[in-house]
Amino acid sequence: MSSSLKKLAAPGVQMLQPYLPGKPVEELERELGISDSVKLASNENPLGPSREALIAISQCYKQINYYPDGSGHLLSQKLADQHGVEPGCITLGNGSNDVLELIARAFITPEHSAVYSEYAFAVYPIVVQAIGAKANVAPAYPPSHQTMPLGHDPDAIINSIDASTRVVFIANPNNPTGTWMDVDTINALLSRVPSDVIAVLDIAYFEYMDDTLKPDIRTLINTYDNLVITCTFSKVYALAGLRIGYGISHPDVADMLNRVRQPFNTNMLAQAAALASLDDVEHVKKSVDMNNLGKTYLMAELATLGLRYLPSMGNFITIDLQRDARPVYDDLLNQGVIVRPVANYNMPNYLRVTIGTPEQNVRFIAALKEVLK
Ligand SMILES: *Cc1c(COP(=O)(O)O)cnc(C)c1O
Numbered sequence: 001m002s003s004s005l006k007k008l009a010a011p012g013v014q015m016l017q018p019y020l021p022g023k024p025v026e027e028l029e030r031e032l033g034i035s036d037s038v039k040l041a042s043n044e045n046p047l048g049p050s051r052e053a054l055i056a057i058s059q060c061y062k063q064i065n066y067y068p069d070g071s072g073h074l075l076s077q078k079l080a081d082q083h084g085v086e087p088g089c090i091t092l093g094n095g096s097n098d099v100l101e102l103i104a105r106a107f108i109t110p111e112h113s114a115v116y117s118e119y120a121f122a123v124y125p126i127v128v129q130a131i132g133a134k135a136n137v138a139p140a141y142p143p144s145h146q147t148m149p150l151g152h153d154p155d156a157i158i159n160s161i162d163a164s165t166r167v168v169f170i171a172n173p174n175n176p177t178g179t180w181m182d183v184d185t186i187n188a189l190l191s192r193v194p195s196d197v198i199a200v201l202d203i204a205y206f207e208y209m210d211d212t213l214k215p216d217i218r219t220l221i222n223t224y225d226n227l228v229i230t231c232t233f234s235k236v237y238a239l240a241g242l243r244i245g246y247g248i249s250h251p252d253v254a255d256m257l258n259r260v261r262q263p264f265n266t267n268m269l270a271q272a273a274a275l276a277s278l279d280d281v282e283h284v285k286k287s288v289d290m291n292n293l294g295k296t297y298l299m300a301e302l303a304t305l306g307l308r309y310l311p312s313m314g315n316f317i318t319i320d321l322q323r324d325a326r327p328v329y330d331d332l333l334n335q336g337v338i339v340r341p342v343a344n345y346n347m348p349n350y351l352r353v354t355i356g357t358p359e360q361n362v363r364f365i366a367a368l369k370e371v372l373k
Contacts, residue, residue, distance in 0.1 A: 012110070012132030019122055023338050037336035039362055040354040043175065043205075043316050045238035047290065047357070049273065050283040056276035057269050068268035075271050075309055079246060083232065084218040088251035091258055094265045096204060096232040096245030098168070103228055103247070104255045107166045107198050108133045115160045115233035116169040117152040119177050119345055121351045123203060124169040124361040131265065135161040140177075143320075148349075149178030149310055154189040161197060171202040173209065176342045176352045178312025183215045190224050201229045204245075205314040207284055208291055213313060217248060225250045228257075233270075235315060236287050237277045290292055291315045294355040301365045305372065310350075318342065318352045325351045328371055335367035 006014060022041030029037055072092040080087040093099035104127035108114055113134040116124040128135050138156040145310045152174060161168060170189065173180040181189065193199040206214060217229060232245035244266050247257060253284070269347060277283070300319055302309050308320040321328055329341045329351055340352040 009245070010130075010132055010335060012129045016126060016129050017344065019126060020175070020344050022340050023333070024228070025338065028333060028338055032336070034336050038356065038360045040356050040360060041338045041340040041352075042240070042362055043235060043314065045287050045315070046354075047283070048335045049238040050277045052276040052283075053237075053273035054281045055273040060268060060272045064095050064268055066265055066268070067264055068266065068271055069262045070346055072266055072307055074269050075266075075275050076246075079248075083221075083248060083268075083277060085221055085248060086251060087219060089248050089254055090242060091228075091247040091249070091254045091261065092266045092271075093230075093245045093247065093261075094267075094270075095234060095240075095243040096202065096214070096247075097123050097367065099228075099230050099245055099247040099257070100200070100202070101130075102260050103167060103198060103200055104128055104133075105260045106132055106256045111164065111252040112166040112316070113162065113164045114167040114169065115157060117157060117174070118167060118170075119150050119347065120152070121175050122345065123224045124171075127245045128167075129289040134164065136162065136165065141179075143160055143197065147311055148179045150177045152181060153366060154181065154185060154213050157189065158192045161194065165197050166198060167198045169200045169202065171204070173202065173205045173313040175314060175316070176309050176318055176347070176350075177347055178316060178318055179310060180209065180313045181211060182213055185229070186220075187223075190220070190227060193224075193226065195226055197226060199209060199224065199227045201227060203229060204232045204235055206231065206325075208315050209313045221248055224257035226253075228253060233274045233277060235272070236284055238257065238283075238287070239273055239277065241271065242267070242270035242273055244329070245273045256328060290357070291355050292296050294358065294361050296357070297361055305369065316352050316354045318347075318350050321349050321351065323349060325349055328368075331371040332364075332367055337367040339364070358359075 017032045076087050076090040109133040113136050114128040115136045120138040141151045141153050211362045213368040228247045228249040234240035308316045342350050
């Protein structure tokens with residue numbers, strides 16, 4: 001009965017592997033009957049949201065009987081000012097995942113293909129397959145690569161583009177690897193994407209990158225008409241639970257994305273909190289500084305334990321256990337520490353751990369030592 005119902009779904013949907021979220025703290029605590037577990041599994045900002053965001057929410061939550069501003073006027077305007085582009089370049093999304101889906105729906109049909117790298121963010125295959133389009137997966141750099149093991153290989157990405165390709169997804173830095181491309185490499189790559197192919201540059205972890213690695217967003221948008229840059233408030237801005245992100249692109253591309261966008265895809269509280277968060281540069285700086293300290297600490301501890309890890313410009317580190325990581329993941333759960341297995345990315349020997357507060361990082365290392373003993 002149920003299998004015949006499933007056959008009613010579109011072919012691409014039938015083949016979809018559902019997205020695997022990090023295990024919620026409440027679920028683990030229910031299962032183990034414990035109360036002090038830590039979640040380092042979804043790259044959330046452990047400092048929590050900006051106080052300004054909370055104040056903004058408290059000032060508007062009593063108006064949620066009204067629909068939100070469907071155009072997100074104030075937020076779009078502010079984002080445009082901040083990036084030095086026209087407001088017409090902005091597409092607001094219910095998380096940047098929403099923008100990724102809008103791109104797929106606006107530009108890809110089942111006759112088309114999309115390109116992304118091996119080990120790239122899991123949402124790219126989901127949005128492409130849901131449409132029933134073909135994915136051309138570009139081989140990543142091998143684990144033995146000198147500087148960027150498992151990183152995006154620009155040549156392989158370009159070589160994977162064929163006549164049917166409409167969209168190329170590039171994550172910089174990528175999740176779950178943490179790997180990145182420098183500004184010159186990004187430019188060289190974007191300049192080789194044909195002008196009739198949409199290039200998506202997903203910069204969810206932009207703020208965490210070393211300053212020398214950050215491309216100038218305005219210059220990129222002014223240089224490449226076929227480019228959509230996707231940004232999120234889920235990571236350093238710590239608003240993952242509210243679901244808000246955006247795309248920056250040529251206004252003609254944004255116009256197409258806004259046509260498929262649901263009229264009220266971003267909610268009132270999210271718009272208000274995002275707007276207020278943009279003003280709290282101190283909170284961003286504090287979050288990034290804490291992340292850098294935590295990264296240094298974790299890298300040193302992992303090296304002491306003789307563990308290898310991928311280079312990362314994100315708020316997470318992906319550890320190569322060089323054996324099946326699942327038992328280690330399970331044992332860490334028993335210690336009350338939730339990290340992220342990445343077998344679904346074809347990386348069964350790796351675990352991705354979000355960089356937490358100093359206390360959480362110490363707790364993770366202690367649990368890991370216990371588990372590996
Ligand atoms: C976390 C993440 C996002 C953000 O998704 P939202 O829908 O904005 O929460 C986007 N891209 C990558 C690569 C990510 O890791």
